[in-house]
Amino acid sequence: MLIALLLCAVHAPAWTREAPAPGCLDARRMSEARQADARTLAILQDDGAAFRLDLADACPDVIATDGRANLLAREGWVCTGAPAFVADSARRCAVTAVAPIDARAYAALARASHGDDGVTTLDAVTVKGERAHGFAGSPAYCVDPRWMRGWSEDPTGLLIEVSPKRAHGHRFYRIELGSSCPELANAVTVALHSGMGVGVVCGNAGDTVEVIPDAPGGGAPALFRGGLASRVQCQVAAVYPVDG
Structure with a gap:
């Protein structure tokens, strides 16, 4: 059964979950999403772990439409080789690969989301704590x-x-x-x-x-x-x- 997880309403579970395979993204712990281009997403978990998601086809603005982007994945785990999708009200965009990345790589993808390629992005979504007043960027790749x-x-x-x-x-x-x-x-x-x-x-x-x-x-x-x-x-x- 695929579980739909709203980016704006995800909360980390109180228990420890064991990934079904190395390198899987726990969508239940997602705290921030950026779209570097029409086929590349960057996802940040609430524990600081960062991931790159590659889509099978071009899906511009898939995490921005109506602010209701979802990840669809079995038990909330997004793993390479397992069925997973990024979806909005009109599309399901298949995820072909997910890979852990370091903070430097995440920052590069996040900066790319500001480009003028016609792809808009979802503002940073923070699960834990309140967004600092007047802060116009994410602490994952910006400093005040x-x-x-x-x-x-x-x-x-x-x-x-x-x-x-x-x-x-x-x-x-x-x-x-x-x-x-x-x-x-x-x-x-x-x-x-x-x-x-x-x-x-x-x-x-x-x-x-x-x-x-x-x-x-x-x-x-x-x-x-x-x-x-x-x-x-x-x-x-x-x-x-x-x-x-």
């Missing part, structure tokens, strides 16, 4: 500059420490840069800016890290040649939570 507590640089980019209370339990976020940003070596501090004016940084077009450099020889930010030290904008390519 107001949450930042500290930062450090490494060869991959930046590691940002945030308030876990504001970021659904996440303490650290990786920020990958679109190109080399050597000015970080002399930075006194950095600031995050949203290119879309939504207040959060997700790796969307125009999202930047502003580097505020040190004065020559160290010390506080100073005047260079009679003017304020130059501030550099480095493009953000990706944002995603990481384990501390």
